Amino acid sequence: MDMAAQSPATQNFSDAVPDEAFVKRALDMANLNALRVALWQATGDAELARMGTVAVPFWSGVYDVIQLAPEHAERVKAKALAFLRSGAGSRLPHPEDVQIRDMMAMLAGKPVSDFIFEMGKEELNFVDYPRGVAWSGDGPPEGREGFHVLVIGAGVAGLVTAIHLGHLGIPYTIVERNPDVGGTWWTNDYPDARVDIPSHHYQLTVTRKHPWQHWFAPQPELADYIRTVADDHDLRRNIRFETEVAAAHWDESAKVWRIRLRDKGGTETAIAAHAIVSGAGLFNVPNTPDIPGVETYRGAFFHTTNWDHRFDHADKRVGVIGVGCTGAQVMPSLAETAGHVTVFQRSPHWVAKLEGYRDRIPDEVQWLMEAMPHYWNWYVFATYYTMFCEDGALFSIDRDWQREGGLVSRKNDALRQALTDAIAREFPDDPALARKLTPDCPPFSRRLVVDNGWFRALKQPHVSLVTAGITRMTPAGVVTDDGVEHPLDLVVWAGGFRAERYLWPVHYVGRHGRTLEEAWAKDGARAYLGMTMPDFPNMFMLYGPNTNPRAGGLFAWIEIWARYAVQGIAALIEGGHAAMECRRDVHDAFNAEVDAALGDCIWGLDGQASYYRNRHGRQGINNPLRPSVYYDKVRKINLADFVLD
Numbered sequence: 001m002d003m004a005a006q007s008p009a010t011q012n013f014s015d016a017v018p019d020e021a022f023v024k025r026a027l028d029m030a031n032l033n034a035l036r037v038a039l040w041q042a043t044g045d046a047e048l049a050r051m052g053t054v055a056v057p058f059w060s061g062v063y064d065v066i067q068l069a070p071e072h073a074e075r076v077k078a079k080a081l082a083f084l085r086s087g088a089g090s091r092l093p094h095p096e097d098v099q100i101r102d103m104m105a106m107l108a109g110k111p112v113s114d115f116i117f118e119m120g121k122e123e124l125n126f127v128d129y130p131r132g133v134a135w136s137g138d139g140p141p142e143g144r145e146g147f148h149v150l151v152i153g154a155g156v157a158g159l160v161t162a163i164h165l166g167h168l169g170i171p172y173t174i175v176e177r178n179p180d181v182g183g184t185w186w187t188n189d190y191p192d193a194r195v196d197i198p199s200h201h202y203q204l205t206v207t208r209k210h211p212w213q214h215w216f217a218p219q220p221e222l223a224d225y226i227r228t229v230a231d232d233h234d235l236r237r238n239i240r241f242e243t244e245v246a247a248a249h250w251d252e253s254a255k256v257w258r259i260r261l262r263d264k265g266g267t268e269t270a271i272a273a274h275a276i277v278s279g280a281g282l283f284n285v286p287n288t289p290d291i292p293g294v295e296t297y298r299g300a301f302f303h304t305t306n307w308d309h310r311f312d313h314a315d316k317r318v319g320v321i322g323v324g325c326t327g328a329q330v331m332p333s334l335a336e337t338a339g340h341v342t343v344f345q346r347s348p349h350w351v352a353k354l355e356g357y358r359d360r361i362p363d364e365v366q367w368l369m370e371a372m373p374h375y376w377n378w379y380v381f382a383t384y385y386t387m388f389c390e391d392g393a394l395f396s397i398d399r400d401w402q403r404e405g406g407l408v409s410r411k412n413d414a415l416r417q418a419l420t421d422a423i424a425r426e427f428p429d430d431p432a433l434a435r436k437l438t439p440d441c442p443p444f445s446r447r448l449v450v451d452n453g454w455f456r457a458l459k460q461p462h463v464s465l466v467t468a469g470i471t472r473m474t475p476a477g478v479v480t481d482d483g484v485e486h487p488l489d490l491v492v493w494a495g496g497f498r499a500e501r502y503l504w505p506v507h508y509v510g511r512h513g514r515t516l517e518e519a520w521a522k523d524g525a526r527a528y529l530g531m532t533m534p535d536f537p538n539m540f541m542l543y544g545p546n547t548n549p550r551a552g553g554l555f556a557w558i559e560i561w562a563r564y565a566v567q568g569i570a571a572l573i574e575g576g577h578a579a580m581e582c583r584r585d586v587h588d589a590f591n592a593e594v595d596a597a598l599g600d601c602i603w604g605l606d607g608q609a610s611y612y613r614n615r616h617g618r619q620g621i622n623n624p625l626r627p628s629v630y631y632d633k634v635r636k637i638n639l640a641d642f643v644l645d
């Protein structure tokens with residue numbers, strides 16, 4: 001987006017002074033705590049440093065949002081206005097670590113932990129590529145150009161890996177099944193698909209300061225962002241689109257992976273790579289409907305990953321099967337024009353309101369992010385700080401609290417009560433419906449659904465909720481176990497994904513002829529740090545088993561995993577090694593730590609089969625370790641964890 005074309009000012013305020021009322025509106029809309037710190041960085045004004053903060057609980061205290069104490073608001077705005085009017089630059093464009101730490105403490109209202117500092121410094125993005133990888137020596141080592149990496153997938157994980165490899169000059173090829181980049185955000189283009197965490201926290205440090213249009217970006221904007229990442233870094237020339245990685249086996253004598261690719265016409269080719277980084281994603285294997293008679297149904301039938309935009313659902317009878325994040329997100333949009341919407345709910349999910357979820361970011365805010373030095377950085381940091389301030393504690397069971405009669409923990413129970421009350425308030429005249437919409441598991445034992453107009457849509461007379469189980473489909477529609485047939489013109493299958501099928505459908509054969517099926521036969525997918533496994537040398541996966549984070553935006557973690565993988569590859573080349581394989585004792589010890597931590601987490605408490613649990617009943621998706629603990633393990637690869645040869 002061309003910011004200058006959107007806003008009444010260019011970046012230099014003194015050159016093109018916008019209307020003062022516009023600037024005042026921008027300041028009224030600002031995060032004043034972030035603005036204060038940005039202003040302090042730019043001016044060093046001691047009064048700003050002395051101002052206090054308050055912690056404002058959000059979602060019943062799930063998060064504490066640290067805000068500027070209200071008594072300082074007008075003073076900060078006045079100082080910011082004067083600064084912007086002066087056209088002055090910043091006195092401190094490249095702060096030292098100690099200064100950054102002081103400013104973080106200023107924003108947080110207290111000193112920050114090492115974890116908040118280290119990861120927060122990356123999020124602040126004061127330097128280019130804060131999560132980049134460098135050679136440990138003075139320059140690139142011999143042999144770098146003869147090394148080749150296969151990167152699987154052109155979602156953000158694959159693209160970030162490619163950017164790191166590109167900086168080091170390590171040759172690579174990305175192989176992508178789809179015809180374009182984007183991954184999740186290319187595939188899932190159902191109506192009103194959008195991200196459920198703030199856009200400014202769902203962005204990469206490799207393409208920073210993106211002028212988001214929405215606080216929570218919808219799918220077209222996200223797809224556009226990911227295209228920008230690919231184009232800015234000139235990645236397309238190294239991508240083979242519409243090609244699938246079908247199989248890979250480790251050739252021990254040549255110390256390479258032998259890979260079989262298949263294009264969309266079914267033609268197979270063989271390539272070799274010294275290392276593989278899989279960015280195949282967690283949500284790539286759609287759950288297919290297992291409803292008897294589905295093949296007899298004569299109406300339109302879409303999986304949410306396969307939307308047919310030519311079909312006009314206006315005035316039609318639409319059925320939505322599934323009420324998780326996707327079903328709840330798409331339903332309100334369908335209800336806007338459909339003749340009737342029937343929502344089939346197997347079990348309810350917790351749905352929480354998020355103010356401004358569908359709102360555009362005003363021009364004033366966009367302008368301020370450009371015009372005020374460092375404001376964007378501190379705004380991003382403030383969002384990160386909020387997302388991490390509770391360090392994932394919400395997912396932990398508090399045994400003492402339980403002994404006193406609590407259900408999970410003070411925080412979790414408080415949220416549960418607040419969400420229960422909110423449902424009751426939505427349907428004051430229909431307590432039976434409110435009960436049907438109230439889950440009997442703790443919030444966050446499954447992914448929390450953000451309210452995209454869900455409750456509002458359910459109140460409309462042409463939207464009905466069916467909680468009877470689906471028994472079969474007929475040519476006309478869906479039959480439920482109360483014997484009712486629901487005639488439908490369109491059935492939307494929001495049945496989600498087979499997330500437990502890591503790396504599927506690639507058939508990997510590692511050292512000693514070991515397959516993934518064998519490695520994971522006992523209780524499903526496992527890896528060291530979720531990334532690397534014994535018997536599978538020179539291979540890393542991103543967003544692997546037990547890595548779905550307890551806190552924070554996924555893109556930050558993806559950058560961290562990609563950094564780890566590329567650190568490994570760089571060390572391999574620099575050390576003149578042919579192979580690196582994760583030590584089994586290291587792998588097993590890490591997994592024992594994960595298992596122990598899982599016992600204190602809430603993910604087993606939903607009483608239902610959710611995608612968090614695999615067919616062995618193990619929770620193999622979420623990361624039970626505190627983010628600070630996990631971050632310490634993944635920020636820098638430890639070569640002692642590997643057997644090198």
Ligand SMILES: Cc1cc2nc3c(=O)[nH]c(=O)nc-3n(C[C@H](O)[C@H](O)[C@H](O)COP(=O)(O)OP(=O)(O)OC[C@H]3O[C@@H](n4cnc5c(N)ncnc54)[C@H](O)[C@@H]3O)c2cc1C
Pocket residue numbers: 152153154155156157158175176177178182183184185188193194195196197243244245246279280281282283284326504505506542543553554555558
């Ligand atoms: C509908 C939906 C909404 C989501 N919303 C959020 C959200 O709000 N917040 C959040 O944090 N996360 C969300 N996620 C999770 C989301 O998947 C991640 O945030 C992120 O996009 C994952 O990026 P990725 O690169 O790891 O995987 P993906 O984006 O899934 O990309 C993987 C790519 O690999 C390709 N690929 C896979 N296997 C092969 C193969 N064998 N050969 C060739 N190519 C292959 C795929 O085609 C795909 O393009 C959502 C997921 C879905 C499905």
